[in-house]
Amino acid sequence: MLSNFRFILTRRNLYPKFGFMHIPKCGGTQLMTEIEAFLRPLQRVEGWDLSQTGEIIPDHSINLEIIQKWGRVGGIFASPDAIPASGDMIAGHFAYSTLRTRYPSIKIMTILREPRSRVLSHWFYLRDYADKVLDDYGNWGPYLAIAREPLGIFLSTPSIACLTDNVITRLLLWPHELIPNSGFIDESADPVLLTLALARLAELDFVDILENVAMRSRLFAWLHNTWGLTFWSKLERRLNGPPRRNSNEAKPPLFGEHRPMATELANGAAELLLTRSRLDSVLWRHIAQTLPNGEKFLAREQSYYDTTRNRYDELLLLPSI
Numbered sequence: 001m002l003s004n005f006r007f008i009l010t011r012r013n014l015y016p017k018f019g020f021m022h023i024p025k026c027g028g029t030q031l032m033t034e035i036e037a038f039l040r041p042l043q044r045v046e047g048w049d050l051s052q053t054g055e056i057i058p059d060h061s062i063n064l065e066i067i068q069k070w071g072r073v074g075g076i077f078a079s080p081d082a083i084p085a086s087g088d089m090i091a092g093h094f095a096y097s098t099l100r101t102r103y104p105s106i107k108i109m110t111i112l113r114e115p116r117s118r119v120l121s122h123w124f125y126l127r128d129y130a131d132k133v134l135d136d137y138g139n140w141g142p143y144l145a146i147a148r149e150p151l152g153i154f155l156s157t158p159s160i161a162c163l164t165d166n167v168i169t170r171l172l173l174w175p176h177e178l179i180p181n182s183g184f185i186d187e188s189a190d191p192v193l194l195t196l197a198l199a200r201l202a203e204l205d206f207v208d209i210l211e212n213v214a215m216r217s218r219l220f221a222w223l224h225n226t227w228g229l230t231f232w233s234k235l236e237r238r239l240n241g242p243p244r245r246n247s248n249e250a251k252p253p254l255f256g257e258h259r260p261m262a263t264e265l266a267n268g269a270a271e272l273l274l275t276r277s278r279l280d281s282v283l284w285r286h287i288a289q290t291l292p293n294g295e296k297f298l299a300r301e302q303s304y305y306d307t308t309r310n311r312y313d314e315l316l317l318l319p320s321i
Contacts, residue, residue, distance in 0.1 A: 010232040011042040013088055018227070019099040019108040020091035023168055024052075025121035026113040027210045031219075032091045038223055040233050041088035047074045051095040051174040053140050054162045055182040060138030076140075095174040096200060107226060109206035111215065112168060112287055114301060115280035116273050117308035119164060123147050123154050124312055126163075127253035148256040152269035155276055158183045168280040169193055172200040185279070194282055207287050211297060211304055252318040261313040 018039060022028035036044055047062060053076070061075035074092075077083050080102040083090065090099060090106070099108055113121075126147030134141035143160050146153065155164055158180075162170065165184045173179060173196055178189040185193065201207060206222045208215040252258070265273070281301075288297035 011040050012230060014039060014041050014227060016226075017087065017103045017106045018089045018091075019094075019103065019106040020089070021094060021096055021099060021108055021110040021171055021204075022046075022092050023110060023112065023118070023171055024093055024163070025118050025125060026111045028091070028111065031111065031216075034216075035091070035219075035223065036089060037236065038220060038229065038233055039089060039227055040230060043084065043087050044072045044089040044091065045074070045084055045087035046072070046090075046092040048076045048093045049080075049095055049098040050076075050078060051098070051171060052093045052162055054143065054159055056140050056143065058138050058140040060136060060140075062136060076137075093171075095171045096204075097174060107205040108203075109219070109222075110171075110204060111208055111210055112280075112284045113210040114304040114308075115166075115168065115277035115284055116305045118167070118280075119155070119273060119276055120151075120308055120312060122163060122167075123151055124253055124315075127256045128251070130254065150257070150259070150269075151264040152267060152272065155269060155272040161185075165276045166279040168283050169197045172197045172283075184276075187275075187278075190279060194279060197279065197283055198286060201283060201287065208291070209284060209288050209297065211288075211300070212291055214292070252315045258316045260316060261309050265309075 018035070018041065020028065020032065020035065022032070032046070050057065057078055058076045073084055073087070077094075077098075080098050083098070083102045085102070087103075090103065096108065099106055126144055129144055129147070134145055137144060146157050146160050149157075154160070157164075159182050161184045162181065169185070170179055173193060175181075176193070176196075178193055179185055205226075206219060208218055212218075285298060285301070288294050288301075291297065
């Protein structure tokens with residue numbers, strides 16, 4: 001009881017509410033921990049909406065350890081109305097429309113990542129999902145298990161296009177008649193979707209790229225200007241130092257064949273990776289060039305991808321842990 005009282009005493013309702021459109025594998029897991037320690041919201045909501053499950057409505061909620069514990073709620077939410085109205089910090093794999101529909105006055109931020117690197121990272125990450133974890137996702141679990149297949153199959157399976165095909169664009173615009181829930185975006189729709197996605201990016205309250213070393217300082221300046229820093233946040237930092245980041249680094253995948261990246265990217269997979277990233281790459285470049293020294297990021301775009309690909313090549317040569 002005393003610890004519960006202390007928790008409530010040191011937390012606050014946020015106004016306006018804070019929303020993090022967490023694009024998978026863009027550094028969001030670490031950021032959510034740091035942001036929560038800074039804002040100290042009374043209730044944090046995280047999870048997925050159906051923009052990330054294709055045409056499947058999952059028959060299980062995610063068995064998150066945080067469900068209904070210490071001011072946190074998590075799960076797969078089948079509609080905006082299913083998300084708790086009392087949430088102060090809503091941070092998860094939610095489409096823009098979900099956040100805006102549930103909380104009309106919410107402040108929304110997101111972080112982008114060089115899109116080819118993002119797709120490779122997502123493929124690697126899902127290959128670590130054990131059978132028990134997949135079971136927790138119910139009827140959506142077998143679709144996540146497709147990541148255990150070679151990269152070419154992962155990129156060419158229509159039923160998981162929601163995880164592989166221009167995911168930044170999808171989260172910005174879903175639902176949209178030109179974005180199939182269970183299929184790939186037709187290239188004839190590119191001009192319309194790019195126009196809409198660029199306009200939607202302009203509506204966000206904060207956007208940056210993961211590759212920007214100044215991203216965190218820019219982000220926390222924005223948080224401070226919008227919500228301020230409470231006494232309790234300052235005290236925690238003084239007593240415990242900066243919040244410890246969640247470790248979400250890539251490691252040798254537990255499942256799937258370990259093959260060199262040159263093999264994974266052969267037989268058309270490299271071209272598929274470009275296709276699945278074509279819209280998102282335009283959005284990433286657009287944001288990159290708006291930042292200080294933006295030309296530097298554009299010049300290094302290929303090197304960001306090369307670094308990710310080479311890192312995964314090294315990991316695939318190591319045994320699974």
